[in-house]
Structures are given as structure tokens and as C-alpha cells.
Amino acid sequence: MDAATTPTAPTTTPRFNPLLPYFAVFRTDLRQTFHSWLFRLWVMVVIVAAVGYGLYKFGIHREVGLVQSASEQTGVLLGTVGVITLAFVSLVAVHAISGERGTVADSILSRGISRRQYFAAKWHARTGVLLATFAVLSAGVLTAYHYLLEPDLTFRGCAAGIAVAVAVLAAVVAWGVTVGAMSNGTVIGVTLFWLVLFGGLFLLSFLPSPFPSGAGLLAALRTTLRGHFDLVRISQVVGVFTLVAAVGGGVGLMGYSKKDV
Amino acid sequence: MAADAPALVVETSHLTKIYQDRQIALNDLSVAVEPGAVMGLLGPNGAGKTTFLRLVLGLHSPTAGWCNVFGRRMHPNAADLRRRIGYIPTNPQFPRGMTPIEYLDYIGRLFGMTREARKPKLAKLIRAVDLLPQSGQPISNFTPGMTARLAVASSLINDPDLLIWDEPTHGLDVEARRGMLELIKTLAAEKSMILSSHNLSDIDEVCNHAAVLNKGHLIFHGSLQELKGRIRKNHYELDLEGDQKNITKSVQQVKAMKEVISAAMRHRRLELKLTDDVGNTGVLAMIMQTLFDNKVTLVSVRSVGAQTETAYLDLVEKEEQRGFARLFQAMPEAA
Known part of the structure; x- marks a missing residue:
């Protein structure tokens, strides 16, 4: 049969919803993140560290009689758990797109979804899961420490502290997803990202007072949790990190929409 | 009238892909796939077959040249064009932990199909590819044959006008391969297809057009009869x-x-x-x-030789023997 003489009958394109592909990837990624062992390990490490440290300090507070302020101990806990959280969160973020590189990505991106939609869905899903989980864990730790230890925490202070931490994590997640999308593999991506992230924190610790440092931020967090903070300053910090997150996501959206997969 | 002629399903012009200035995967490829054609993509390993398919799908961007699908330029964000394509990659892999129902529902949503459209369609496809008993089992436990059948179902869920199947019979046993070829013949009656395969007898059986690639260069493009006509006689x-x-x-x-x-x-x-x-x-x-x-x-x-296999091998051999002569023959075309 001559192919040229037998044109394909025009098929009616089924009704479609242009936002469905975005929500399909978003929903699937939410589920994948919740089921991933990396995410579960992070949550477990944070819970075990918080419970263990909290019980230890509770024992000292009640049995030995040494006063342990909740804000002080939360600050100390965050000094350790914060680094672990940064490491895990960045790993989960970088893995979002680089983990699907290959035929799994092929089988998704060869369908009716644009690159921009795919990247945005991945970015938003990881941001949502990681930030919500961190906020819930933080709220749980703060509540528990408030009742177990010397209660010097305020609701407004805790809300401000969580807001700042969440904004910082949002920036980390956005740039993590972008680095994962633009790199050729999870190992390369996460190595690069950790080098920049932890290298940057290390370098900041050598800079003088006006520049932010890890120790300085933890000290500020303790006073914030007690309710001593400048709302304008907190808003500015949250705004800056939200902007950094948006720029990271924007760079990823543009870069990934042109990249070979 | 030219205006009344149906648009070419796929048309490429001087399509070239160079990876990171290190590897020339595709070199100056100009082909056209007409509506209703079943084109077999032939070539040895590393010939550029998969690169060509990925460019047609917009998974890769060309270094030079262009690729039109259904008369419009293909690019990574051309989701509306991909909505009319059904694709099966070589050795298809699926997201972990999903069942066939969940996976096909996911693919349907990726195509933007509404619930009313995709649910009956996925049920029909699962039945058609004989995966009904396994429809609730995790895909990770599937055999290659079951995986291939699921890949076929996922490539048909959007009722595509063009099917692009990269080595669809790869890794299948004799019975599964026979079933796949029969399916291709049935689908070929109503859809345009591009099939990449190492198995020349498969191409011989189901295709009416062929394109032969060698080291990223197109050395033949035409009907299968033309290809067979090039065999060494006597x-x-x-x-x-x-x-x-x-x-x-x-x-x-x-x-x-x-x-x-x-x-x-x-x-x-x-x-x-x-x-x-x-x-x-x-x-x-x-x-x-x-x-x-x-x-x-x-x-x-x-x-010896009244077969596609011989014609193909002759073409590749002749291309290898041409040496620098390739350059001189290519020049007027490029101009």
C-alpha cells in the first residue's frame, strides 16, 4: 500500500485540562518524597535527636535541679540538627529531578507535559513536603521543650523563628532542585551543592560581626524564641530568602526548559 | 493543490546533534515521514537512531537544523505536539511502587486527559494488553514481556496520531515478539509509525518505509522496495x-x-x-x-540478497568504502 495515498484520518483530540500534567507530577512527587528512604531517615534522625536530647535535659532539669531554659536548649539542638537537616534537605531536593534522569524521565517528558510544568511541579512538591515537615517537627519540638523544660518560649517568637528557618530552607530547596536539574547526576549535583552550601557557611564564620554567621544566627534565634525580635528585621530576612528561593526556581525553570534530558 | 496536502508527520532539515562539542551523534539529517507511513529506522549501534527519536520528541534540542512534527517546530516545551505522539523507549522503566492502573492513570493525567476520558480508556487498554490479572500488582515485579505490554498501553492511552517505538521487540521471547509484530501491523492501518529496530526481519515484516543511519549520517531514506532494489544482484x-x-x-x-x-x-x-x-x-x-x-x-x-538485511548491509558497507567521497556528494545537497 502506498503510504502517500493513505493519509491518517484526522483524530479528534480528547478534551484535556492544561493544568492536569502539573498536578499529576506534583501529586506523584509528594507521594514519592514521603515514601523515599532519605526523607524518612531525615525525619527519624531529627525525632530521635530531639527526643533523646530533650529527655536528657528534662532529667537534668527535674532530677538534678539545674534549670534548663527551653529557648537555650532548642538553640543548642538546632545547632546540630540544623546541619543534618541542611544536608538531608539538600540531598532530597537535588535528587528530585536528577534521580529520574534516564528512561523514567523519558517516559514522563515524552508525554503532554512541558519542561516548565515538570520543573515547577517537582520544585513545588519538594518545597511543600520538606517545609511542611520541618515546620511540623519544629513546632512539635518547641511545644515539647516548652512543657518539659523551663518555659521561656513565646508563641510569637516561635512563629517568627520557624518562619525564618522555613524561608532559609525554601531557598535551599529551590537551589537544590535547580542544581539537580542542571547537573548530569545526583552525585555530582549534591557534591557541588554541599560544597557551596557548607563551604559558604564555613567561610561566613570567619567574617566580622555585620555579616551573618551560623553561630550568630543561632544566638539570634534564641532571643527570637523568647519573643525579643524586631518584626521588620524578621520580615526582611524572610523576604530576602523567599526572593533567593524564587530566583533559584526561576533559574531552574529557564535552564531546564532548554536542557537535554 | 499543495495547500490541501496533509502536513508531513515528521520533517527534519539538516538536523545535527553534537553532544558537548565531543560527540557527533547526528549529522545533517533531512527526512520526511508522510501520514500513514510506517518507517523503520535502521542502523548499527551508535548510528544515532535513539538521538533522532529524542530530537523528534523534543527531549533533546538540535545543535543545528530543525525538526517539525505535524507541521510545527518541536521543542522541549511543545507539550501540545507530544500530546499527539505515543512513545516507547528502549527498555522502558516505570516509577517504583506503582501498579499498572496507577501508572496508566498517571500517564493519562500527564496528557491532560480528564477523568471521564482516561478511566475507561485505561481499563480498556489493560484488558487489551492482557494485564487484567496483574493490574493491581507492583510494576517492579513484572517480567520483560509484561513490561513491554504496559509500555504499549501507555503509548496508546492518548490515542496518538504518531507512534514512536524504540526497539519494541527488544528482550521479548518468540511468542511476545510475534504478538508485538501483529499489533504493529494492526496499528499501522490507522497511524503513522516510526520504529527503530536492530532486527531487520521485523522491519521487513511491518514497515513500508526505511531510513538507514550509519555513524550519525543518513545513508538511505525511501520505501522498503527501493531499499531492496539496491541489493547486489547475481x-x-x-x-x-x-x-x-x-x-x-x-x-x-x-x-x-x-x-x-x-x-x-x-x-x-x-x-x-x-x-x-x-x-x-x-x-x-x-x-x-x-x-x-x-x-x-x-x-x-x-x-542471496532479496532481503532487507542484505540491502542494509550492502548500504552500510558501501558507505564505509566511500571514504572522503562522502564529502563531495554531500556538498551539492547542502547547497
Whole structure:
């Protein structure tokens, strides 16, 4: 049969919803993140560290009689758990797109979804899961420490502290997803990202007072949790990190929409 | 009128892909796939077949040249064009932990299909590919045959106009392969298809057009009949029986004939290549007479080459032999 003489009958394109592909990837990624062992390990490490440290300090507070302020101990806990959280969160973020590189990505991106939609869905899903989980864990730790230890925490202070931490994590997640999308593999991506992230924190610790440092931020967090903070300053910090997150996501959206997969 | 002609399903012009300035995967490829065509994409490993398919799908961006699908330029964000394509990659893999129902529902949503459209469709497809008993099992436990059937279902869920299947029979057992080929024949009646395969007999069976790639370069594009027409004619194999001395003597005499280009003996099988200048019947008669005179029995005679496989191998061989001549032939085309 001559192919040229037998044109394909025009098929009616089924009704479609242009936002469905975005929500399909978003929903699937939410589920994948919740089921991933990396995410579960992070949550477990944070819970075990918080419970263990909290019980230890509770024992000292009640049995030995040494006063342990909740804000002080939360600050100390965050000094350790914060680094672990940064490491895990960045790993989960970088893995979002680089983990699907290959035929799994092929089988998704060869369908009716644009690159921009795919990247945005991945970015938003990881941001949502990681930030919500961190906020819930933080709220749980703060509540528990408030009742177990010397209660010097305020609701407004805790809300401000969580807001700042969440904004910082949002920036980390956005740039993590972008680095994962633009790199050729999870190992390369996460190595690069950790080098920049932890290298940057290390370098900041050598800079003088006006520049932010890890120790300085933890000290500020303790006073914030007690309710001593400048709302304008907190808003500015949250705004800056939200902007950094948006720029990271924007760079990823543009870069990934042109990249070979 | 040209305006009334249906748009080409796929059209590429000087399509070139160079990876990171290190590897030329595709070089100056210009092809057109007409509506209704079933094009077989042939070529050895590393010829650029998968790169070509990925460019057509917009998974890769061309370094130079362009690729139109359904008359419009393909690019990574052309989701509306991909909505009309059904794709199966080589060795398809699926997200972990999903069942066939969940996976097909996911693919349906990726195509933007509403619940009313995708739920009945996925149920119909699962039944059609005979995965009903496994529809609730995790895909990770599937055999290659079941995986291939699920991949077929996922490529058909959007009722595509163009099917792009990259080595669909790869890794399948004989029965599954036969089923796949029959399915392709059925689908070919109503859809345009591009099939990449190493298995030339598959291409021979189901395709009506062929494109042959070698080291990223298109060395043939046309109908399968045209490809077969390029085979070397007058190429025969004769299985002989008799005394070894007599066989050797007769082969010497055959070699001496001016109409015979080559005569090689291999395990009592005589491979003959004759010139195209004279009628083959006359030369064959002379050869038979020589065998008869030397008391050699002819067990069988076979004409080699009336197959796609031979035509393909000849094309690749000729391309390899052309050397720098490729450059000179390519110049006017490019201009």
C-alpha cells in the first residue's frame, strides 16, 4: 500500500485540562518524597535527636535541679540538627529531578507535559513536603521543650523563628532542585551543592560581626524564641530568602526548559 | 493543490546533534515521514537512531537544523505536539511502587486527559494488553514481556496520531515478539509509525518505509522496495556434494570464467558473484555444465540478497568504502 495515498484520518483530540500534567507530577512527587528512604531517615534522625536530647535535659532539669531554659536548649539542638537537616534537605531536593534522569524521565517528558510544568511541579512538591515537615517537627519540638523544660518560649517568637528557618530552607530547596536539574547526576549535583552550601557557611564564620554567621544566627534565634525580635528585621530576612528561593526556581525553570534530558 | 496536502508527520532539515562539542551523534539529517507511513529506522549501534527519536520528541534540542512534527517546530516545551505522539523507549522503566492502573492513570493525567476520558480508556487498554490479572500488582515485579505490554498501553492511552517505538521487540521471547509484530501491523492501518529496530526481519515484516543511519549520517531514506532494489544482484550460494578433488577442480574452472566476479568455497558451499553485464541464466547454465562434467552433485542453489538485511548491509558497507567521497556528494545537497 502506498503510504502517500493513505493519509491518517484526522483524530479528534480528547478534551484535556492544561493544568492536569502539573498536578499529576506534583501529586506523584509528594507521594514519592514521603515514601523515599532519605526523607524518612531525615525525619527519624531529627525525632530521635530531639527526643533523646530533650529527655536528657528534662532529667537534668527535674532530677538534678539545674534549670534548663527551653529557648537555650532548642538553640543548642538546632545547632546540630540544623546541619543534618541542611544536608538531608539538600540531598532530597537535588535528587528530585536528577534521580529520574534516564528512561523514567523519558517516559514522563515524552508525554503532554512541558519542561516548565515538570520543573515547577517537582520544585513545588519538594518545597511543600520538606517545609511542611520541618515546620511540623519544629513546632512539635518547641511545644515539647516548652512543657518539659523551663518555659521561656513565646508563641510569637516561635512563629517568627520557624518562619525564618522555613524561608532559609525554601531557598535551599529551590537551589537544590535547580542544581539537580542542571547537573548530569545526583552525585555530582549534591557534591557541588554541599560544597557551596557548607563551604559558604564555613567561610561566613570567619567574617566580622555585620555579616551573618551560623553561630550568630543561632544566638539570634534564641532571643527570637523568647519573643525579643524586631518584626521588620524578621520580615526582611524572610523576604530576602523567599526572593533567593524564587530566583533559584526561576533559574531552574529557564535552564531546564532548554536542557537535554 | 499543495495547500490541501496533509502536513508531513515528521520533517527534519539538516538536523545535527553534537553532544558537548565531543560527540557527533547526528549529522545533517533531512527526512520526511508522510501520514500513514510506517518507517523503520535502521542502523548499527551508535548510528544515532535513539538521538533522532529524542530530537523528534523534543527531549533533546538540535545543535543545528530543525525538526517539525505535524507541521510545527518541536521543542522541549511543545507539550501540545507530544500530546499527539505515543512513545516507547528502549527498555522502558516505570516509577517504583506503582501498579499498572496507577501508572496508566498517571500517564493519562500527564496528557491532560480528564477523568471521564482516561478511566475507561485505561481499563480498556489493560484488558487489551492482557494485564487484567496483574493490574493491581507492583510494576517492579513484572517480567520483560509484561513490561513491554504496559509500555504499549501507555503509548496508546492518548490515542496518538504518531507512534514512536524504540526497539519494541527488544528482550521479548518468540511468542511476545510475534504478538508485538501483529499489533504493529494492526496499528499501522490507522497511524503513522516510526520504529527503530536492530532486527531487520521485523522491519521487513511491518514497515513500508526505511531510513538507514550509519555513524550519525543518513545513508538511505525511501520505501522498503527501493531499499531492496539496491541489493547486489547475481549473488548465489550453491551447496555441492561429491569428491573433494572434483569440487576443487570445478571451482577453479568456474573462477576462470570472465562472467564470474568471485567464487569462494566454504565448507562445500560455493558463493558466487556474477557480473551484471550478461544474463544470469546463461552463466548459471555454464556453471551447471562445469559441475556436471566434473561429476559434482548440486544439492541446492539459493539466490542471496532479496532481503532487507542484505540491502542494509550492502548500504552500510558501501558507505564505509566511500571514504572522503562522502564529502563531495554531500556538498551539492547542502547547497
